[in-house]
Amino acid sequence: MTPKNISTAVVPQYSKNDFAEEVRAGLCRTGQKELPSKYLYDEVGSALFEVISVLPEYGLTRADERLLQRHAADIVTRLKSHVLVAELGSGSGKKTRWILEALARRQRTTYCPIELSPTALARCESELGQIDCVSIVGFERSYLDGLLAAAAGRREDDHVLVLFLGSTIGNFDRDAAERFLMEVRRILFPGDALLLGTDLEKPLDQMLDAYDDELGVTAAFNINILARINRELGADFNLAAFRHQVRYDSNFQRIEMHLRSLVDQSVTIPRSGCSVSFTADETIWTESSHKFRAGDIPALAKRCGFHCDSQWLDSQWPFAENLLIAE
Numbered sequence: 001m002t003p004k005n006i007s008t009a010v011v012p013q014y015s016k017n018d019f020a021e022e023v024r025a026g027l028c029r030t031g032q033k034e035l036p037s038k039y040l041y042d043e044v045g046s047a048l049f050e051v052i053s054v055l056p057e058y059g060l061t062r063a064d065e066r067l068l069q070r071h072a073a074d075i076v077t078r079l080k081s082h083v084l085v086a087e088l089g090s091g092s093g094k095k096t097r098w099i100l101e102a103l104a105r106r107q108r109t110t111y112c113p114i115e116l117s118p119t120a121l122a123r124c125e126s127e128l129g130q131i132d133c134v135s136i137v138g139f140e141r142s143y144l145d146g147l148l149a150a151a152a153g154r155r156e157d158d159h160v161l162v163l164f165l166g167s168t169i170g171n172f173d174r175d176a177a178e179r180f181l182m183e184v185r186r187i188l189f190p191g192d193a194l195l196l197g198t199d200l201e202k203p204l205d206q207m208l209d210a211y212d213d214e215l216g217v218t219a220a221f222n223i224n225i226l227a228r229i230n231r232e233l234g235a236d237f238n239l240a241a242f243r244h245q246v247r248y249d250s251n252f253q254r255i256e257m258h259l260r261s262l263v264d265q266s267v268t269i270p271r272s273g274c275s276v277s278f279t280a281d282e283t284i285w286t287e288s289s290h291k292f293r294a295g296d297i298p299a300l301a302k303r304c305g306f307h308c309d310s311q312w313l314d315s316q317w318p319f320a321e322n323l324l325i326a327e
């Protein structure tokens with residue numbers, strides 16, 4: 001079936017030059033080597049992340065979906081009428097269906113998925129394109145550029161509902177997360193809403209297992225960033241000479257994913273114009289996943305120009321859906 005009521009605004013995603021430059025900056029620096037986690041999500045990485053989201057050890061996505069399915073009607077009744085929905089990083093759009101269906105029962109709804117990946121955007125559009133009374137306008141842009149463009153399309157009596165689900169906010173450093181939420185707030189009007197999904201702190205073993213599953217899917221997801229550098233930048237990383245490593249830093253309440261070099265080695269990255277030396281046990285820090293406490297969210301919301309109207313908590317996997325209203 002061909003989806004209906006769909007249009008897409010396209011601008012180019014990260015250029016090869018940005019990637020080459022950020023890889024050089026992250027690996028040639030003194031001190032802890034790092035790679036930006038956004039580069040985990042090429043075609044292969046995004047497919048591996050889809051698998052992670054159904055692993056028994058990784059309850060985050062299921063908790064997010066359960067909360068949205070159970071509470072969509074309640075969430076929607078707390079919103080003003082006439083809502084334009086803008087979703088930051090829509091992924092496949094599967095979990096958004098509940099909210100859109102609940103809104104479409106009240107009124108015609110415009111849904112703007114915002115995604116850098118054209119493949120994810122196309123999947124989201126075909127997953128949600130058949131819901132009656134929902135028009136889709138996709139934006140192939142970064143979150144804030146896409147939100148700015150989507151919000152510019154609001155009609156006079158529209159309120160914007162921003163969806164930032166799946167605890168993607170946890171992949172930002174704490175300060176960057178607050179700055180980001182403030183930027184979102186700056187684009188919104190008073191009374192607009194942000195539904196923010198946050199994974200909560202839980203027992204240590206449960207958190208470590210969620211990022212170091214028995215099948216090794218998360219390990220493959222992590223090591224794929226080196227494979228991507230080989231594919232796209234002509235590098236000669238020996239993937240077998242690096243091992244996936246997961247740590248929890250309780251001071252920062254965050255899971256850290258690293259790639260640990262098993263031996264002393266050096267790697268050449270022609271398109272970044274550099275060679276990088278690793279000592280045995282040295283790591284590349286590839287991702288942080290911050291965990292939250294439900295009780296801390298109202299203060300976070302306040303600092304960023306929102307108030308926390310309501311929270312819904314999952315009973316099986318500590319996770320909170322937070323409805324924040326712009327002040």
Ligand code: AVI
Pocket residue numbers: 052060166167168170171210211218287288289
């Ligand atoms: C996308 N994000 C919320 C995931 C997380 O849990 O931080 C990314 C992920 N990394 C490894 N597993 C899942």
